[in-house]
Amino acid sequence: MLVVWCPDWPVTAVGIEAGVAGAVLARRGASERVAACTAAARAAGVRRGQRRRDAQRLCPDLVVVERDLDAEGRAFEAVAAAVAELTPRVEVVRPGVCAIPARGAARFHGGEEALRITVQDAVVEAGHDCGVGIADGMFTAELAARNGGGGLIVPEEGAAEFLAPFPLGVLAGAVPDWDSLADLLVRLGVRSLGEFAALPVDDVAGRFGAAGALAHRLARGREPRDVAPRAGLPDLTAVRTFDPPAARSDEVVFAAKALADGLHAGLAAEGLTCVRLGVEVEFADGGVSERLWRHDGLLSSPAVAERVRWQLSGWRLPAAGRGAAGEIAGGETAGEDAVWGGVSALLLVPDQVVPDTGTQRALWGRDGDGARGELPERVARAADRVQAMLGHGSLTRPHLTGGRGPGERVLRVPLGDMPLETRPEGPWPGALPAPAPSVVPPEARPVTVRAADGSPVTVSARCVPSAAPALVVLPDGTSHRVLSWTGPWPAHERWWDPDTSRRLARFQILTPRGAHLLTLQNSSWTLEASYE
Numbered sequence: 306m307l308v309v310w311c312p313d314w315p316v317t318a319v320g321i322e323a324g325v326a327g328a329v330l331a332r333r334g335a336s337e338r339v340a341a342c343t344a345a346a347r348a349a350g351v352r353r354g355q356r357r358r359d360a361q362r363l364c365p366d367l368v369v370v371e372r373d374l375d376a377e378g379r380a381f382e383a384v385a386a387a388v389a390e391l392t393p394r395v396e397v398v399r400p401g402v403c404a405i406p407a408r409g410a411a412r413f414h415g416g417e418e419a420l421r422i423t424v425q426d427a428v429v430e431a432g433h434d435c436g437v438g439i440a441d442g443m444f445t446a447e448l449a450a451r452n453g454g455g456g457l458i459v460p461e462e463g464a465a466e467f468l469a470p471f472p473l474g475v476l477a478g479a480v481p482d483w484d485s486l487a488d489l490l491v492r493l494g495v496r497s498l499g500e501f502a503a504l505p506v507d508d509v510a511g512r513f514g515a516a517g518a519l520a521h522r523l524a525r526g527r528e529p530r531d532v533a534p535r536a537g538l539p540d541l542t543a544v545r546t547f548d549p550p551a552a553r554s555d556e557v558v559f560a561a562k563a564l565a566d567g568l569h570a571g572l573a574a575e576g577l578t579c580v581r582l583g584v585e586v587e588f589a590d591g592g593v594s595e596r597l598w599r600h601d602g603l604l605s606s607p608a609v610a611e612r613v614r615w616q617l618s619g620w621r622l623p624a625a626g627r628g629a630a631g632e633i634a635g636g637e638t639a640g641e642d643a644v645w646g647g648v649s650a651l652l653l654v655p656d657q658v659v660p661d662t663g664t665q666r667a668l669w670g671r672d673g674d675g676a677r678g679e680l681p682e683r684v685a686r687a688a689d690r691v692q693a694m695l696g697h698g699s700l701t702r703p704h705l706t707g708g709r710g711p712g713e714r715v716l717r718v719p720l721g722d723m724p725l726e727t728r729p730e731g732p733w734p735g736a737l738p739a740p741a742p743s744v745v746p747p748e749a750r751p752v753t754v755r756a757a758d759g760s761p762v763t764v765s766a767r768c769v770p771s772a773a774p775a776l777v778v779l780p781d782g783t784s785h786r787v788l789s790w791t792g793p794w795p796a797h798e799r800w801w802d803p804d805t806s807r808r809l810a811r812f813q814i815l816t817p818r819g820a821h822l823l824t825l826q827n828s829s830w831t832l833e834a835s836y837e
Contacts, residue, residue: 306404306405306406306407306440306443306446307404307405307406307407307420307421307424307438307439307446308398308402308403308437308438308439308446308447308449308450309384309388309402309403309404309424309425309428309435309436309437309450310401310402310435310436310438310447310450310451310456311384311402311428311433311434311435312434312435312436312451313342313343313344314341314377314380314381314400314401315329315340315341315377315401316328316329316341316342317380317433318373318376318381318400319370319372319373321343321368321370323343323344323345323434324343325345325368326342326343326345326346326348326349326351326364326367326368327342327345327346327368327370328340328341328342328343328351328367328368328369328370329341329342329369329371329372330369330370330371331371331372336357337357338353338354338355338356338357339351339352339355339360340353340372341353342360346360346364346367349363349367350363350364351363351364351367357369374400374611375611375614375615377400377401378400378611378612378615378618379618381397381400381401381403381615382616382618383431383432383433384428384431384433384435385397385596386431387427387428387431388424388427388428390427391405391414391423391424391427392405392406392409392410394406395596395597396581396597396598396599397596397597397598397599397612398443398447398599400615402447404443404446404599407420407439411439417439417458420439421437421438421439421456421458424437425437425455425456435450435456436450436451436453436455436456437450437455437456438452438456438457438458438459439458439459440458440459440464440467440526441461441462441463441526442527442528443528443599444479444523444529445459445464445467445468445526448467448468448471448475449467463526464525464526465499465502465524465525465526468498468523468524468525468526469497469499469502470497470498470499471497471498472496472497473487473490473491473496473497473498473501474487476520476523476524479519479523480516480519480520480523481516481519482516483520486517486520498524499524501520501521501524502521502524506521509521541568541571541575541658542652542654542655543564543565543567543568543652543653544564544650544651544652544653545560545564545650546649546650547560547647547648547649547650547651549647550589550647550648550649551647552647554614554617554618554648557586557613557617557648557651558610558613558614558617559610560651561584561609561610561613561653562606562607562609562610563606564651564653565604565606565609565610568609568653572658575658576660577655577658577659577660578658578660579604579655579656579657579658580657580658581597581598581599581655581657582597582612582653582654582655583595583596583597583652583653583654583656584596584598584609584612584613584651584652584653585650585651585654586613586616586617586650586651586652587648587649587650587651588647588648588649589647589648589649594616594617596612596616597656598612609653613651617648688700688720698719700719701717701718701719701720702717702720703715703716703717703718704717704718707733708733709735709736709737709798710737710811710833710834711737711741711742711745711833711834712745712749712833712834715745734796735794735795735796735797737794737822738794742833742835742836743835743836743837744834744836744837745833746832746834749831749832749833750780750831751780751830751832752777752779752780752823752831752832753777753778753830754774754776754777754778754787754812754825754830755774755775755776755778756771756772756774756776757772757773757775758772760772761828762774762825763825763828764810764825768793768795768810770793773787773790774790774812775787777814777816777821777823779818779821780832783818785816785817785818786817787815788815788816789814789815790813790814790815791812791813792812792813793810793811793812793825794810794812795809795810796808796809796810796811807826809824809825809826811824811825819835819836820835820836821834821835821836822834822835822836
């Protein structure tokens with residue numbers, strides 16, 4: 306495979322110049338983090354994944370722009386078109402990265418090195434810097450494009466040797482749930498792809514599961530899946546014709562989503578999923594736009610529609626082609642999304658299908674992401690109906706945040722909203738140790754704690770209990786012996802604000818009826834939570 310990699314593409318797409326210290330931010334959960342940055346920003350210490358305030362602390366003059374995925378897709382069409390002039394089979398992996406099969410193209414252009422230079426020159430002439438790598442497989446070829454000062458060629462059967470020195474971090478994005486797996490491998494002493502590849506295949510699969518097996522294949526220079534041809538597969542191409550031709554791209558994009566729904570239904574009936582989708586757009590004037598879009602896993606219907614929109618953006622009618630009244634030949638008004646000559650047909654072709662192993666999704670979407678778009682469709686519709694009948698705040702979801710007490714660590718956020726208040730994860734001196742209690746009442750309820758001689762238990766300014774707790778009277782009025790106890794965990798919160806400042810101490814006690822978390826504040830005991 307030959308892979309073309311355009312560095313810092315999210316930055317290029319939003320128009321930040323290379324010599325400027327700039328960064329593109331993407332929202333991740335409740336915070337904004339750096340998705341990409343320029344070389345000048347990296348020289349100042351800015352890195353991907355940093356929080357916005359950390360990046361601006363390192364580089365006070367940092368120019369920050371919100372990420373624009375549509376702009377990335379539209380701008381990359383120029384790169385894909387430049388590569389398509391040399392070979393017709395161009396796969397767009399994602400905006401910023403595309404690939405072509407190298408063997409046939411190398412024979413035509415006089416060898417792999419000649420092909421690599423030719424492709425690189427074509428992209429540079431289109432106005433974009435790039436690296437071009439050639440190797441046995443997409444993952445290895447992309448790493449080759451990112452290294453060697455403009456890319457390099459990995460010899461045939463030399464992928465494992467080339468990959469061996471790379472750190473495990475290069476697998477991020479290629480393997481699901483990689484962060485937790487990488488942390489475990491580092492704690493086991495595995496720090497490079499070569500060390501990971503040296504582990505026995507069966508042991509890796511048995512210990513780390515499907516994600517570990519996939520990472521192991523990539524570390525050994527193998528493709529994620531073996532070729533598994535399927536005989537007798539019916540033609541699953543989805544076709545939509547437009548009569549009269551669609552003059553606006555939004556008509557085509559809307560049809561693409563419906564076509565993708567039908568395509569997915571047909572693939573599911575065969576137990577398959579498409580990892581490489583061909584999109585063909587035929588125009589009324591005889592033009593044809595063809596692109597291959599690669600995706601590891603199911604390319605959802607909205608994602609297919611988004612890629613059709615990116616592809617059509619290269620055929621948008623330029624302002625110079627409009628008349629004084631903004632009309633196209635034929636008399637129809639052209640908007641910003643008009644396309645040359647109108648679209649006569651749209652085809653979605655499953656170019657590469659693999660057995661569908663299925664996915665497990667959480668009921669409420671990904672952790673930490675409150676976007677409504679992450680909800681399953683039926684759940685989202687039901688939630689909308691409940692909120693319409695009972696009010697926007699009637700349906701909430703818990704959002705974990707920082708804090709000391711169990712009740713402080715959970716914020717109730719209306720479904721579809723992001724939390725307005727977030728507290729850092731820590732460290733929180735005086736925080737309750739794990740495990741967290743399972744029952745937290747809406748409000749703390751008063752209790753009585755006494756020593757063996759019947760005197761009330763207090764805590765001194767030095768956090769020393771006046772006596773060991775021996776008896777507790779719970780909110781229901783029942784008295785119970787204290788079998789065991791631990792504490793106190795003192796906390797002095799908001800000491801800088803006399804109006805909201807408070808001092809308290811927490812105890813854990815065990816009674817014949819169960820374990821409880823008690824809080825002493827202003828000489829008053831309350832039941833904060835219980836362990837069940």
